[in-house]
Amino acid sequence: GQNIDQPTEMTATEGAIVQINCTYQTSGFNGLFWYQQHAGEAPTFLSYNVLDGLEEKGRFSSFLSRSKGYSYLLLKELQMKDSASYLCAVCGLLNAGNNRKLIWGLGTSLAVNP
């Protein structure tokens, strides 16, 4: 089957750095996404990786290793407003044809404490 694993909860301190891991097993691979979702709100796009390596965007960076089926989201200089759920999603294959499917992890709930 296809599945994505990420930790359920994490806690960090304001100003610190936190790394949220995501491992995946999917049929096919067409990119990995990270979304941020504040409680009761809609998910919003953070980053996209399709090639191995690090993508940096301000305080947020995302890393991908396709051979290991592994990604992480790195958040630097944590702020209270970063308290949210972080969703990892992989674009895999729906079936034996070329139809693609977005597979979602359950999300990692990050609490940033003062």
Next chain:
Amino acid sequence: EAQVTQNPRYLITVTGKKLTVTCSQNMNHEYMSWYRQDPGLGLRQIYYSMNVEVTDKGDVPEGYKVSRKEKRNFPLILESPSPNQTSLYFCASSLGFSFKNIQYFGAGTRLSVL
């Protein structure tokens, strides 16, 4: 402003009373999708549409209907709602469904079926 608009935001109804949740996007996106989100189960896709008059089942389609008569609109219909359909619902759209298909989400509809 580019956006996905869902209505209503909150809805309380009773078992068996037909309801429709509307979704509209103003970005000329081809791909639209409905998700439900439940604690511990994450985002689960209900139905999706690759273009006008093209719809298909997602992972949890039972009890739901959709239609895509116009590119911008993708309503979700519950013909006979039941309490197990109490959930947070999100509509999402993307330009297509290929590489880097960033999904833009509506604000969500919180549905309670009594």
